[in-house]
Amino acid sequence: MRRTVLLVSGSLRQMSTNTAALRTITEIAPDGLDCRIYDGLARLPAFNPDDDRYPLHPEVRRLRDAIHEADAIVFSTPEYAGALPGSLKNLLDWTIGDEQAGSIYEKPVGWVNVSPRGADGAHAELRAVLGYTHARVIDSSCAHIPVTSQMVGSDGLIEDDATRTALAGVVSAL
Numbered sequence: 001m002r003r004t005v006l007l008v009s010g011s012l013r014q015m016s017t018n019t020a021a022l023r024t025i026t027e028i029a030p031d032g033l034d035c036r037i038y039d040g041l042a043r044l045p046a047f048n049p050d051d052d053r054y055p056l057h058p059e060v061r062r063l064r065d066a067i068h069e070a071d072a073i074v075f076s077t078p079e080y081a082g083a084l085p086g087s088l089k090n091l092l093d094w095t096i097g098d099e100q101a102g103s104i105y106e107k108p109v110g111w112v113n114v115s116p117r118g119a120d121g122a123h124a125e126l127r128a129v130l131g132y133t134h135a136r137v138i139d140s141s142c143a144h145i146p147v148t149s150q151m152v153g154s155d156g157l158i159e160d161d162a163t164r165t166a167l168a169g170v171v172s173a174l
């Protein structure tokens, strides 16, 4: 059976190493996995519980639909000022009020930590926030796979074989 994995980058940078890692996953995913990058992070409105009602903002609807269609989610995020980027925290806040079947609740999730510096603060926060969403963190799909900007080719993909194998392992383990 074909399974769908939603890939969510916490970086909006054009040359993002986090997005490059996720883009590479779409190229190398094992057969049977349909890996899709969520591209609406910058379009999400600031979370406001008053707006968490129908009709939802179109980008919030798109986000929730993308999550519903996915069997699992993989995040890749930088650390800013010792924490998650505000834009990614905002995305996660929008997932919490979704009480429909197929929401992030109990959905398997993992992450790639591409930071050569570790970004421990961001990933501790990611785990804590995912706990509040009641997502199911799959520890074998949470990997530290350092990626530098020099490793990203002009096609936006990572060429290094060991890195590609490690990235494929993250989605295979879901």
Ligand SMILES: Cc1cc2nc3c(=O)[nH]c(=O)nc-3n(C[C@H](O)[C@H](O)[C@H](O)COP(=O)(O)O)c2cc1C
Binding pocket: 011, 012, 013, 015, 016, 017, 018, 019, 077, 078, 079, 080, 081, 082, 083, 115, 117, 118, 119
């Ligand atoms: C404003 C700002 C704050 C940052 N704060 C941290 C930090 O606290 N810890 C850290 O490890 N890296 C920090 N960084 C470095 C980024 O996490 C790093 O450049 C990351 O690779 C960016 O990811 P990207 O290539 O996907 O955009 C910061 C970068 C910026 C621009």
